[in-house]
Amino acid sequence: MLSYRLRHRIHLQQPVKQQDPLTGETSTSWQTFTLGNKPLDKVAAEVLTGAGREFYAADAKQAETSARINLRWFPIDLSLFYQCRILWDGRTYDIHSIETDLTGRQEWRLRCKDGVNHGI
Secondary structure: OHHHHHOOEEEEEEEEEOOOOOOOOEEEEEOOEEEEEEEEEEEEEEEEEEEEEEEEEEOOOEEEEEEEEEEEEOOOOOHHHHHEEEEEEEEEEEEEEEEEOOOOEEEEEEEEEEOOOOOO
C-alpha cells in the first residue's frame, strides 16, 4: 500500500434501527462506525470515481456514479462492513463489493455507488 495515494478522508457510518414505543414504527438513523473505541470518521483513503450514468426509475430520470475506494486493511466482520455507508465530498456511497489484496492483510478495495441508494 502506497501511503501517498491515501489523500482523501472518508467517513464510515453504520445504520441504527430504533422502534417507536407508541406506534411500533421502525426508523433507521446513521451513526459513525467505531472500531473498538476509535471512530472511523476521518479514514485515509484513495477515492477513484468513474463516469456516471443516467437511467429512468419510478418514471423519473435518476443519476448514479460508481467509485472504487481503497483504504488500509483493518480487522472487521464483513457482514457489518456491507451494512455501512461512506460519506465523501458531500456524497453518500453504498458498498456493493469488498475485496482485499493478494495477502488479504494490506488493503480493502471497496466498489461503491452513489445516487439512488438506501443510504439516505
